[in-house]
Amino acid sequence: MAKNWISPQDLHARLEDPDLRIFDVRADLMDHGLGRRSYLEGHLPGAQFLDLETDLSGPRGVHGGRHPLPDPERLAVRLGELGVSECSDVVVYDASGGSFAARAWWLLRYLGHDRVRLLDGGLPAWQQAGYALTTDIPTPAPARFVARPRPELLASLEEVRAAGHDPQVALIDARAPERYRGEVEPIDPRAGHIPGAINRPFAANLEAGRFRSEATLRARFADLEDYRDRIVYCGSGVTAAHNLAVLDELGISARLYAGSFSDWASHPELEVRAGAE
The missing domain is CATH 3.40.250.10 (Rhodanese-like domain)
Structure with missing residues (x-):
């Protein structure tokens, strides 16, 4: 269960x-x-x-x-x-x-x-x-x-900035692939993703609207177990929680960058990267 x-x-x-x-x-x-x-x-x-x-x-x-x-x-x-x-x-x-x-x-x-x-x-x-x-x-x-x-479940903006340069920290973008790559952006003023982030769209946790099997979900996130830390974000700290629920189910600890991409993009001095990493 x-x-x-x-x-x-x-x-x-x-x-x-x-x-x-x-x-x-x-x-x-x-x-x-x-x-x-x-x-x-x-x-x-x-x-x-x-x-x-x-x-x-x-x-x-x-x-x-x-x-x-x-x-x-x-x-x-x-x-x-x-x-x-x-x-x-x-x-x-x-x-x-x-x-x-x-x-x-x-x-x-x-x-x-x-x-x-x-x-x-x-x-x-x-x-x-x-x-x-x-x-x-x-x-x-x-x-x-x-x-x-x-508070240990949260990651700050500064920690996210540092994560982009730390190979032991996985920065995970839960948005749709086309938003991650910067091809479309229906809500926020800048398009793309936080440098260093990998894309794990939350929607891929589901099949016909239901959670996929534990084995399938584990295979999807298995590579994240090797990192020292994991930080998940999305557009505004909503759908990232879907990935966090799955990771917690699998026994993989992770933190939320609550402001997510909409916070990052509000800082003009911070780079936004397009395409895939």
Whole structure:
């Protein structure tokens, strides 16, 4: 049984568990209201909504990327309002293969809460299994969630700069290959990747929207085990968490550069490289 994701069947069997908390993390980077509208139209029974832009991100600045990390204490208060305590088993999902839900997964881990999993296949897999959606909005009793941040899970801008010159540190870009190579850039003002980065697109972790087998995932990331350190980034610290969930599943430690490419690209003095490494 996987540590970091759960099947629709196993989740369905636990719906009456009083310690279970389910969160819908559907989002759209171009239409920030789409996730909440989709939630209101129908969601998993017992699911509450977490907003990528307001709950799982902090305010934007000149630097720091498009989705800065939220203040840990503020997020802890929000989770407590939604009924999450240290005894809660949390499941997060979206309709995009876990690309947004992984941000919630990582943030809970960052705050010290290990009892969190992704719904494998998300809402589409739930429906394909024949399970119903609801428009009922749950109101669990508030709880006390204590944030215990783990700064060791983060990499700073300076550490990322140094990683490009250190052969013992793997710098991993989780974006699509065409964005990594700088052929297209739909969001950020500069196109390309951080010098020294290798490309491991998060989407290749999936087959038909579900996580690939452990053997396949291990083969995909086996070369990373030889490095002293591993730092993962994407466009803004969201889909990189998908790779981090897989690496953690495989027992390979890695850190997040939270500002990711959107932070790096906001510094005009920093090189952005096109093509493949």
